[in-house]
Amino acid sequence: MGKNLLVGQSGGPTTAINASLAGVICGGIQSDKIDKIYGARYGVEGILKESFVDLKDFNDEFNIMVLKQTPSAYLGSCRKKLPSYEEDKEIYEHIKRVFEKYDIGYFFYIGGNDSMDTVNKLSKYFKKVNSDVRVIGIPKTIDNDLCLTDHTPGYGSAAKFVANTVKQVAHDNRVYDMPSITIVEIMGRHAGWLTAAAALANNDEEKYADIICLPEIPFDIDKITDKINELLKTKKQLVIALSEGVKTKDGVLLCEDTSLKEAAKDGFNHAQLGGAGKTLEMLLKERINVKMRAIELSTLQRCAATSASRTDIDESFAIGNAGVEYALSGETGVMIGYVRKDSDSYEIEYKPFDTDKVANLEKQVPCDMISDDGMDVTEKFYDYAKPLITGIQNVYAENGIIKTVTVK
Amino acid sequence: MGKNLLVGQSGGPTTAINASLAGVICGGIQSDKIDKIYGARYGVEGILKESFVDLKDFNDEFNIMVLKQTPSAYLGSCRKKLPSYEEDKEIYEHIKRVFEKYDIGYFFYIGGNDSMDTVNKLSKYFKKVNSDVRVIGIPKTIDNDLCLTDHTPGYGSAAKFVANTVKQVAHDNRVYDMPSITIVEIMGRHAGWLTAAAALANNDEEKYADIICLPEIPFDIDKITDKINELLKTKKQLVIALSEGVKTKDGVLLCEDTSLKEAAKDGFNHAQLGGAGKTLEMLLKERINVKMRAIELSTLQRCAATSASRTDIDESFAIGNAGVEYALSGETGVMIGYVRKDSDSYEIEYKPFDTDKVANLEKQVPCDMISDDGMDVTEKFYDYAKPLITGIQNVYAENGIIKTVTVK
Numbered sequence: 001m002g003k004n005l006l007v008g009q010s011g012g013p014t015t016a017i018n019a020s021l022a023g024v025i026c027g028g029i030q031s032d033k034i035d036k037i038y039g040a041r042y043g044v045e046g047i048l049k050e051s052f053v054d055l056k057d058f059n060d061e062f063n064i065m066v067l068k069q070t071p072s073a074y075l076g077s078c079r080k081k082l083p084s085y086e087e088d089k090e091i092y093e094h095i096k097r098v099f100e101k102y103d104i105g106y107f108f109y110i111g112g113n114d115s116m117d118t119v120n121k122l123s124k125y126f127k128k129v130n131s132d133v134r135v136i137g138i139p140k141t142i143d144n145d146l147c148l149t150d151h152t153p154g155y156g157s158a159a160k161f162v163a164n165t166v167k168q169v170a171h172d173n174r175v176y177d178m179p180s181i182t183i184v185e186i187m188g189r190h191a192g193w194l195t196a197a198a199a200l201a202n203n204d205e206e207k208y209a210d211i212i213c214l215p216e217i218p219f220d221i222d223k224i225t226d227k228i229n230e231l232l233k234t235k236k237q238l239v240i241a242l243s244e245g246v247k248t249k250d251g252v253l254l255c256e257d258t259s260l261k262e263a264a265k266d267g268f269n270h271a272q273l274g275g276a277g278k279t280l281e282m283l284l285k286e287r288i289n290v291k292m293r294a295i296e297l298s299t300l301q302r303c304a305a306t307s308a309s310r311t312d313i314d315e316s317f318a319i320g321n322a323g324v325e326y327a328l329s330g331e332t333g334v335m336i337g338y339v340r341k342d343s344d345s346y347e348i349e350y351k352p353f354d355t356d357k358v359a360n361l362e363k364q365v366p367c368d369m370i371s372d373d374g375m376d377v378t379e380k381f382y383d384y385a386k387p388l389i390t391g392i393q394n395v396y397a398e399n400g401i402i403k404t405v406t407v408k
Numbered sequence: 409m410g411k412n413l414l415v416g417q418s419g420g421p422t423t424a425i426n427a428s429l430a431g432v433i434c435g436g437i438q439s440d441k442i443d444k445i446y447g448a449r450y451g452v453e454g455i456l457k458e459s460f461v462d463l464k465d466f467n468d469e470f471n472i473m474v475l476k477q478t479p480s481a482y483l484g485s486c487r488k489k490l491p492s493y494e495e496d497k498e499i500y501e502h503i504k505r506v507f508e509k510y511d512i513g514y515f516f517y518i519g520g521n522d523s524m525d526t527v528n529k530l531s532k533y534f535k536k537v538n539s540d541v542r543v544i545g546i547p548k549t550i551d552n553d554l555c556l557t558d559h560t561p562g563y564g565s566a567a568k569f570v571a572n573t574v575k576q577v578a579h580d581n582r583v584y585d586m587p588s589i590t591i592v593e594i595m596g597r598h599a600g601w602l603t604a605a606a607a608l609a610n611n612d613e614e615k616y617a618d619i620i621c622l623p624e625i626p627f628d629i630d631k632i633t634d635k636i637n638e639l640l641k642t643k644k645q646l647v648i649a650l651s652e653g654v655k656t657k658d659g660v661l662l663c664e665d666t667s668l669k670e671a672a673k674d675g676f677n678h679a680q681l682g683g684a685g686k687t688l689e690m691l692l693k694e695r696i697n698v699k700m701r702a703i704e705l706s707t708l709q710r711c712a713a714t715s716a717s718r719t720d721i722d723e724s725f726a727i728g729n730a731g732v733e734y735a736l737s738g739e740t741g742v743m744i745g746y747v748r749k750d751s752d753s754y755e756i757e758y759k760p761f762d763t764d765k766v767a768n769l770e771k772q773v774p775c776d777m778i779s780d781d782g783m784d785v786t787e788k789f790y791d792y793a794k795p796l797i798t799g800i801q802n803v804y805a806e807n808g809i810i811k812t813v814t815v816k
Contacts, residue, residue, distance in 0.1 A: 013583045042585040072579035079584070160808050167809060168711040171480035174814075175421045176487070177450040182707075201809060298703040299590075303576040307714045309808060389808035400568050400717060400797035401575060401609060406582075 002033040003105025005324075007055070008040035008047065009140075010111030010118070011079070013072035014154030015161075015305050016316035017110055017140045021074055022067045023320020024108045024138065025058045033328055038102060041407070043078035043111070044118060047098055048091070053407055063405070068313060069395055070404040071303035077111075082118045085125055092125045099133055106134050106327045110320070112141040112152075113360055116335050120355035123333030134327040137335035137355055138320050142302045144193035145362045148353045149337030151388055153319055154302070156312030159197035160389035161304040162186055162297065166239060167201035169295065170208040174237045179290035181228065181238050185277030186297055189245040189253075192216050192365045194301070198241030199377045200385060210238040213280075215245035216364050217374035219254050224280075225287045227375055232290070244276050254279050306402050310391025315348060322350035346387035410441040411513025413732075415463070416448035416455065417548075418519030418526070419487070421480035422562030423569075423713050424724035425518055425548045429482055430475045431728020432516045432546065433466045441736055446510060449815070451486035451519070452526060455506055456499070461815055471813070476721060477803055478812040479711035485519075490526045493533055500533045507541055514542050514735045518728070520549040520560075521768055524743050528763035531741030542735045545743035545763055546728050550710045552601035553770045556761045557745030559796055561727055562710070564720030567605030568797035569712040570594055570705065574647060575609035577703065578616040582645045587698035589636065589646045593685030594705055597653040600624050600773045602709070606649030607785045608793060618646040621688075623653035624772050625782035627662050632688075633695045635783055640698070652684050662687050714810050718799025723756060730758035754795035 005028040009017055021039070028037040037055040040046035053075070058064050067074060085092055099107070107122070109115050119137035126133045139146050142158035166184055173182040186195040192214025201208035210231055211224065224240075231238055246254045254276040277294035285292060315338065323336045334352035341347040369381035396403050413436040417425055429447070436445040445463040448454035461483070466472050475482060493500055507515070515530070517523050527545035534541045547554050550566035574592055581590040594603040600622025609616035618639055619632065632648075639646055654662045662684040685702035693700060723746065731744045742760035749755040777789035804811050 013580050045585060070579065071576045072583050076585055077583045163808070164714045164810055165708060165712075167812065168479045168713055169707055171478065171812060171814075172421050172707045172711040175480050175485045177453060177484055200807075203806070203809070206814065293707070295706040295708070296704065297708075299577055299580045299701070300573060300703070300705075300708070303580040304573075305576055306572045311808075386807055391808065392803075392805065395800070397800065398611070399608075399794055400571070400719075400799065401611070402572055404575065404579060406579075406614065 002031070002035045004036040004038060004103045005034045005106045005108070006038045006040060006047070006102070006104045007108040007110065008043045009073040009075045009077050010043035010109060010115040011077060011141065012112070012302065013077060014140050014142050014302050015071045015157040015308050016154040016312050018070045018074045019068040019313045019316035020110045020138045020140060020153055020320035022058065022064050023317040024324055025055050026064060027321045027324025029056070029059050031324065031328060034106065038104070039075045042076040044080050044082065045078045046075070047095055050098055052102070065396060066403050066405050068317060069305050069308070069393070069402065071305040074405065074407065079114070081114045082121050084121065095122065096129065096131065104133060106136070106324070108136050108138055108320070108323055108327070110138040110140050112139070112143070113146065113362065116146070116355045117359040119335065120333060120359045123355070126332070134330070134332040136323045136327045136331065138323050139335055139337065140316070142194055143188050143191055145191035145364070147358050147361045147363045149335070150340045150348070151338055153312065153316035155193065156309035156388035157304070158194055158301050159200065159385060160309040161301050161307055162194055162197045163200035163389060164307060165297065166198040166241060167208045170201065170239045173239060179232060179236050181240065181284065181290055181292045183240045183242055183277045183280055183292070183294040184297065185242050185244055185275050185294060187301055188215065188243050190215055190362055190364070192243050192245070195241050195243035196365055196369070196377050196381055197385060199381065200389060208239060209241045210235070211240045211375045212377060213240065213242045213246050213375060214365055214370065215243045215247060216370060218249045219246040221283050221287070224375065225284065227373065228284070228288055240280070242276055242280055246276055306395055308393040309389045310393040311388060313393050314391070319350050326352050410439070410443045412444040412446060412511045413442045413514045413516070414446045414448060414510070414512045415516040415518070416451045417481040417483045417485050418451035418517060418523040419485060419549065420520070420710065421485060422548050422550050422710050423479045423565040423716050424562040424720050426478045426482045427476045427721045427724035428518045428546045428548060428561055428728035430466065430472050431725040432732055433463050434472060435729045435732025437464070437467050439732065439736060442514065446512070447483045450484040452488050452490065453486045454483070455503055458506055460510070473804060474811050474813050476725060477713050477716070477801070477810065479713040482813065482815065487522070489522045490529050492529065503530065504537065504539065512541060514544070514732070516544050516546055516731055516735070518546040518548050520547070521554065521770065524554070524763045525767040527743065528741060528767045531763070534740070542738070542740040544731045544735045544739065546731050547743055547745065548724070550602055551596050551599055553599035553772065555766050555769045555771045557743070558748045558756070559746055561720065561724035563601060564717035564796035565712070566602055566709050567608065567793060568717040569709050569715055570602055570605045571608035571797060572715060573705065574606040574649060575616045578609065578647045581647060587640060587644050589648065589692065589698055589700045591648045591650055591685045591688050591700070591702040592705065593650050593652055593683050593702060595709055596623065596651050598623060598770055598772065600651050600653070603649050603651035604773055604777070604785050604789055605793060607789065608797060616647060617649045618643070619648040619783045620785060621648065621650045621654050621783060622773055622778065623651045623655060624778060626657045627654040629691050632783065633692065635781065636692070636696055648688070650684055650688055654684055714803055716801040717797045718801040719796060721801050722799070727758050734760050
């Protein structure tokens with residue numbers, strides 16, 4: 001008789017986080033060392049409340065396929081960060097009691113930075129109390145900002161949505177015979193990976209993302225205005241891909257610049273400046289007299305399962321699956337990461353990394369992937385990102401609508 | 409030796425307007441009565457400037473397939489409305505001279521209301537001067553607000569994007585264990601067809617679009633607040649599908665309500681209230697204390713070729729093709745429309761309608777498709793709209809990015 005498996009999801013939702021969940025479930029079902037498979041509702045919160053669901057229902061190819069293509073977190077998520085053992089011993093002992101009650105031998109936590117911090121702390125606690133519970137982190141984030149792993153599950157699908165959307169919006173932006181600028185605001189507070197993905201819309205014949213503004217480069221309205229004016233000499237309609245996280249030289253978020261914010265209280269006395277896109281639109285309208293529109297991709301970019309990257313979904317499943325294998329082989333306190341094989345063709349291996357080296361760190365877009373003028377990406381970025389968005393994910397639909405699954 | 413064919417596109421872009429263009433081109437290529445096939449850049453403006461492109465390059469299956477899946481108007485579009493003959497004789501004579509110079513025998517105009525007005529006026533003019541030039545209108549609009557036709561080319565794809573997006577955003581909205589409302593603002597200034605399509609996200613097991621606000625029903629914040637509070641008793645997270653065109657009882661657009669607008673000048677002295685969604689969000693925040701987010705689908709909903717409706721793309725092609733047949737059989741001054749056969753299964757015929765009965769009229773969502781409380785749709789709407797979004801459009805992509813074509 002084996003031990004039981006518990007899996008939880010944490011942090012912001014993505015299109016691929018349920019594919020990783022499916023990978024963990026399938027790994028659990030396949031192993032005779034694992035008995036029951038529980039899912040914790042809303043991450044760590046569900047553990048503390050013993051709010052568990054039985055996941056053995058997914059022992060069926062069709063159900064797993066539907067789970068894989070369901071966006072957002074099937075089990076629900078939380079933003080709870082575990083305090084340190086010194087700060088709050090009781091919460092660790094509480095979790096231990098719950099794990100003992102449900103005979104949990106393996107715990108998988110699918111999430112971003114904060115979740116890897118939880119994996120780190122929990123695994124150290126279980127070692128400290130001589131428990132053999134194994135704690136494994138499965139990464140996910142559309143931001144692609146986790147260290148050590150080549151990229152993150154969820155990034156490829158979000159990047160693919162961004163690139164295709166930028167291309168399609170560029171076509172829309174060109175429909176009339178007049179100069180026109182569309183600003184597309186893309187998620188990523190600290191790292192510009194997802195905004196950089198707008199460049200993947202470009203091909204050898206044509207550019208669709210004309211200017212790319214990343215949080216890695218201080219925002220400079222004069223430089224942007226100059227580049228726009230230069231480009232408008234030969235091209236009538238432009239698209240600007242703008243990260244929500246762009247900051248001024250003083251490190252103030254464009255969307256939170258107090259000098260603008262103070263002046264923009266609305267009738268309800270709310271600050272109501274809108275996002276970075278609307279702010280850039282206002283700044284540009286003062287400087288350039290062409291038609292302008294700012295579009296915020298908002299949560300669409302992290303839940304667009306209908307146009308996901310098959311590579312991303314397949315890898316996200318495989319990394320969950322690999323996590324179970326590593327747990328069974330004795331690993332704990334690790335995050336499974338993608339390692340790109342050093343070969344001509346794109347190929348990925350799944351390896352464990354010490355969460356000490358991952359938790360609470362962020363990986364930004366490196367200098368050599370950003371063009372000299374700071375408003376475009378280099379070939380190195382294309383080489384890096386292109387393989388991540390390939391493959392058509394054939395979505396199963398009923399009456400034209402994607403089939404999804406929710407907890408009963 | 410046959411006459412030449414000219415085709416133009418007009419009005420707002422859609423995902424399907426190039427499929428209709430492809431249908432006209434293929435119809436022209438197939439007929440031995442038609443010699444050259446010209447496209448006018450930017451609609452009527454291109455005729456006046458003799459800005460034409462040769463479309464015979466599309467005599468190749470692959471090129472036609474790529475054209476069909478390219479969003480927005482390949483030839484470019486315009487918003488020019490033709491003045492009446494009495495107002496401006498010269499413009500009609502100008503067009504006649506151009507048609508004679510290029511030996512145009514057949515003119516196809518793919519567009520919305522205003523474009524059908526152009527078809528109406530031009531065809532009457534050609535009859536008046538005893539010319540046998542045939543002028544045919546091919547409808548298109550994501551708004552689905554043209555009369556006589558069962559629905560419009562472009563509506564199905566936009567509706568499918570809206571419905572799938574609402575479903576996916578609803579999943580995203582449910583990720584945390586807390587009450588949350590997402591408002592999705594959808595296009596349609598005067599008719600609520602596209603907003604109503606949010607309901608297609610729902611199925612027998614679950615509702616994803618909880619409240620639907622159409623421009624056909626006067627906006628009433630108290631009623632909406634009451635319905636939200638009622639729903640929140642049994643469901644933690646809600647999605648509201650809101651038309652950009654909702655109006656107050658006094659007929660003022662929600663996004664242009666002057667009492668709000670006056671109070672909301674920003675630091676640049678621009679009115680900066682945002683759209684209907686942001687306005688509803690502000691109004692609700694004063695009344696209901698839950699997490700809220702407003703999303704504007706913006707131009708994405710009219711150019712999302714990566715998740716188009718195959719039914720829509722196929723029909724849009726076929727209606728262009730049918731237009732050529734009707735022109736060759738002697739019709740002029742007509743708009744080709746969809747007629748739903750009175751049968752159990754969904755089947756469409758393509759028939760000509762007098763543009764006198766189409767031009768400048770708008771079709772709103774009828775009362776019997778709107779629920780009694782004015783905040784939902786009825787079974788009749790589902791029966792009407794469901795067939796329009798079916799079929800997976802298998803998009804041809806290169807490196808994960810949709811392949812498109814632009815005028816060289």
